[in-house]
Amino acid sequence: MSDVATMRGRPSLLMTPGPTRVPARVLDAAHWVVHHRTADFSAALAETLTRLRPFFGASTADVLPVHATGRAAMEGAIANFFAPGDTVVACCNGKFGEMWAGFAESYGLDVRRVSENWKESVDPSEVEQVLRGPDRVRAVLCCHSDTSTGVLNPIEDIARVARTHDALVMVDGISSVGGVPFRFDDWDLDFAVTSSQKCLMSSPGLAFAVVGARAWSAVARSPFPKNYLSFSAIRKTLAGEQPETPGTTPVSLVLQVLEALRMHAEEGMDSVFARHQAMADHAAARADALGFGRQCPGLQQRSPTLTALTPPEGVAPKWLRTRVREMGIEIAVGMGHFAGAGVRIGHMGDIRMADVERTMDAIEAALA
Ligand SMILES: Cc1ncc(COP(=O)(O)O)c(C=O)c1O
Structure with a gap:
């Protein structure tokens, strides 16, 4: 056996x-497969995205399902918002901060790595030092809860610094959103991501990305090919009369996350x-x-x-x-x-x- x-x-x-x-109630919620192009499933999808909003602290930014684990949404952020040669700052005090840096480098971005000591929290003044330099920095990439070290990085302070230099703030909330307060609006962020298999107590395989207005404006200048990971395509299908996602939606995962969010709501x-x-x-x-x-x-x-x-x-x-x-x-x-x-x-x-x-x-x- x-x-x-x-x-x-x-x-x-x-x-x-x-x-x-994954609690039994969540597994039971996805007991059978439903068709993704039906009014009932669309309603479930819309409810899932609405219920996610308070956990991201995002009232109006777009919440997009991405049909893959969290890394795909992170890679998607690089492919959707940047161009080769763009300068970005990556906070590298853990495996997942470094992951952001590696993805950006693989797309030909000019990555300035800061806070590389895994034993310390990100120091916003290190971020600021690069932002004050001669090169136009397009974004700051950081991880909120780095699962390799257990740090909870000071996103609010990092974002404040980035904002004064007109850089986008892109945050990996994969092991924080749903278990730790996360404030997309209050911290004035541009992009955030989480995935189904952590605080959302569901099976692995589905990510959620939050995209704010400034990040959407960056899409137009990005020359990278975007197909499966096109955030604009996901937004377009969601905006239809019956909200849908491109391709075959992983319906079971959506139904699991919905049930998990209902449980979180019951607990408060x-x-x-x-x-x-x-x-x-x-x-x-x-x-x-x-x-x-x-x-x-x-x-x-x-x-x-x-x-x-x-x-x-x-x-x-x-x-x-x-x-x-x-x-x-x-x-x-x-x-x-x-x-x-x-x-x-x-x-x-x-x-x-x-x-x-x-x-x-x-x-x-x-x-x-
Ligand atoms: C903080 C963090 N970021 C990114 C990832 C990668 O996400 P995924 O495995 O969902 O692709 C993980 C996974 O453990 C993580 O903990």
């Missing part, structure tokens, strides 16, 4: 920073955020008591959606992950610079305090 078949009988508790557990957005913060506080307190260190002790603010740790002396991350896996719980090890040194515990989406407790108990038992 394959591992996957075994897991069907007894699913692991997914305490990874994505994908996260502020309660969802408070639950995430409480789980982060609890995981950190238990980890301290067990002799763990913080993977990045100097961060100014930590993401409430994951806890990134260094195990006590002599405990290898992969060994710990295997022991915990044997107890039916999946945690993650460090990424990039922290591969071999860190463990990451995700607590987002449908994860509850009892799950955090069970995970920390399992870690304690493994160490014992």
